[in-house]
Amino acid sequence: MVDNDNKPSLGRGLRLLIALALLLLVAVVLMVVLQLTESALNIWHLLGQMSPTLLGLYLAGLVLFAFAALMVAWWFFKPRKPVQARRREAPPPKDAAELEARLEQAAGKGIATHEARTELRELQQRQQRETIYVVLFGPVSAGKSSLIKALTGDASIETDPRAGTTRYIAHYALPDDEQADITLTDAPGILDTDPDKVARARDEARRAHLVVYVTDGELTRDQYQEISELLAFGRPLVIALNKIDRYAPEDLEAIKRRIAERAPDVPVIAVRAGGTEEVIRVMPDGSEQRVARERPADISALRDAIRDAATRRGRRLTELRDQSLLSLGAEKLHASIAEYRRGQAEKLVKQYTRKAMLGAMAAVTPGTDLLIQGYLGVSMVKALANLYEVRVREMDLEQFVELASKNVGKRMPVLLALSGNVLKAFPGIGTVTGGILHAVAYGMIFDSLGKAVAKTLDETGALESGRALNYFEETLGGNLENRAKRFARLAVEEIAKRR
Ligand SMILES: Nc1nc2c(ncn2[C@@H]2O[C@H](COP(=O)(O)OP(=O)(O)OP(=O)(O)O)[C@@H](O)[C@H]2O)c(=O)[nH]1
Ligand SMILES: [Mg+2]
Structure with a gap:
């Protein structure tokens, strides 16, 4: 660092030069000020001779110009929030061709697209079939498989009191239907401990025409959340309240009322999937015996609701299904x-x-x-x-x-x-x-x-x-x-x- 006392003094010649330059600067400033004053006085004089309308217009022009200049200056110097630029999310694709184009573009960059491509293929295959897909969706052990068993009469469908019986998606034709071709889809239960099973069920709910949300009792806050998400995805939905044999009529009404309060636009259909259950029978000699007892099924209201939706709203359901599957594909790509x-x-x-x-x-x-x-x-x-x-x-x-x-x-x-x-x-x-x-x-x-x-x-x-x-x-x-x-x-x- 250079000490102040040791600062080398400037030469006399240099100081003289600086003084001359300063004098010149003062003279130039004075000239400019005089020139400006003269122009201002001239303008003032001219303005005085103008007609009031012209004067008004002129002043308005001046104000406008000053305002514009101020705006430009503000835009230039305004304090900026540091870095807030946001990426715009692509809207869902309009049709299969648009999703296909997005997939190709992504694949070109080396992005793995097989999952999204599977959804696109699924959509194209489903579009070629006439059938209306109805998925039975809901918590484990609510009786989804039992309901499908009752609706189709297919004895091979596995049901069990233990949670998590259905592991994979399976489709079953609803038989003897002259009005509409309907396919029922069995899915794993949500609230399962295996996240893959839950994901498979959720995806299937996005692929179907109609979602039957199966529950065997009051809905929890999470279940209402799940339902409202499905509705937000534009999924047509009905709630099947199963195992009504376990409720007294007034309790059943109370549950229905509460569901109607929380999900007012969703129809609630009370059902009984039936099936068999083991009971202990006391024999005349006092001994106990385990016997299988048939529970009578009561599923006609659900069958009617599904048929009604498929025949009356088939076209609309297909439009919604297409959109839902496209957005599922887009999400997977995302x-x-x-x-x-x-x-x-x-x-x-x-x-x-x-x-x-x-x-x-x-x-x-x-x-x-x-x-x-x-x-x-x-x-x-x-x-x-x-x-x-x-x-x-x-x-x-x-x-x-x-x-x-x-x-x-x-x-x-x-x-x-x-x-x-x-x-x-x-x-x-x-x-x-x-x-x-x-x-x-x-x-x-x-x-x-x-x-x-x-x-x-x-x-x-x-x-x-x-x-x-x-x-x-x-x-x-x-x-x-x-x-x-x-x-x-x-x-x-x-x-x-x-x-
Ligand atoms: N009391 C009564 N029990 C039923 C009824 N429907 C089904 N069940 C019983 O509920 C249990 C679960 O039925 P499932 O059909 O396997 O249930 P799920 O929803 O497919 O279950 P996961 O595949 O594990 O998600 C079985 O023991 C059925 O017998 C009904 O209407 N009343
Ligand atoms: Mg099942």
Whole structure:
């Protein structure tokens, strides 16, 4: 640093020159002021001679112009919220061709599309058949399979008091129907402990024309939630209240009333699937015997409701079914895209972390490393945003990385000390120089920043800077020792490669 007392004095010639330049500047300013005053007086004079209408128009024009200029200035200088750009979700595809086009585009990028393609194929196959698909859906052991058994008379259908009997989707034709071709679909129960079975049932509810929600009692809050989600997907729905043999008539009415209050637009049909049950019979000699007893079925109201829907609303049901299956396909594609992006984001973060570490090792003078890392940081966040198709302005990107750097600044001494510490465990790297210390620290910083940004983009479809910075703080400060060791190992490997 240069001391004030030792400041070299400016030469006389130079001071004279500066004084002359200042004088010239004052003269120019004076001239400009005089010129402006003259113009203003002239304009004032001319305005005085104008007709009042023309004067009004002129003044209005002036005000408008000033307002426009102010607006432009405001737009330019207004304080900007840091990075809030949001990705627009694609609306559901209109038809099979549109979904097909989206699938091809995704496949071109290397995204796995088989799950979505299966849904598209399913739709195309179902469109070729005349039949109306009716799925029996609901909690385990509510009697879905028993109802299908009763409706079709198919004795091979497995039913059991134990929960989770039906594992896979199965279709059965509703026999002897002249008015409509109806297929009943048996599905695993929801509220099953196996999430795959539940997912299979939920998907099937999206593929069917009509959903019969089977319950054997009061509905829980989760069940109402499930029903309202199905309704939101545009699924035509009826509730079959099964096992009515177990209820007194007034209890049954009370349950029906409560369902009607919570799901007012959904018809509730009381049924009894029947089946057999084991009872203990006391014999005349006092001994006990287990015997199978038939429960009479009462399913005609449900059969009528299904037929009625299929014959009266068949076309509308098919339209809704097509839309529902298309959106299911689109959702599956969306999930595959998200999966693909997560994988790519991980690769990008690895690449940039390595670059940042190499940059830190190569930095010659203090300060350059920060500059390189700042540039790299912006590039990494930009690459991640591009991957998630989130448009972020350059200015916002820089502002975000600047905010992240401020967080880093506070932690840098700790990170460097930690790097020094863990590097001691690696023999043969010679003296621990600034470069390698910074490399380890930057490894940790870039890895945390990249992961935080990727997580935010994945969760919100936007680069919400507050959330991303919080995640960054969390990851940067967590599990320090192990992460420092990991990046120390990487840095040492990098040095070994160069030797
Ligand atoms: N009391 C009575 N029991 C019934 C009735 N319908 C079915 N059940 C009994 O309820 C139990 C479950 O029936 P399932 O048809 O296997 O039920 P599910 O909904 O298909 O069950 P999962 O496949 O496990 O999801 C069986 O023991 C049936 O006998 C009925 O109307 N009344
Ligand atoms: Mg079943």
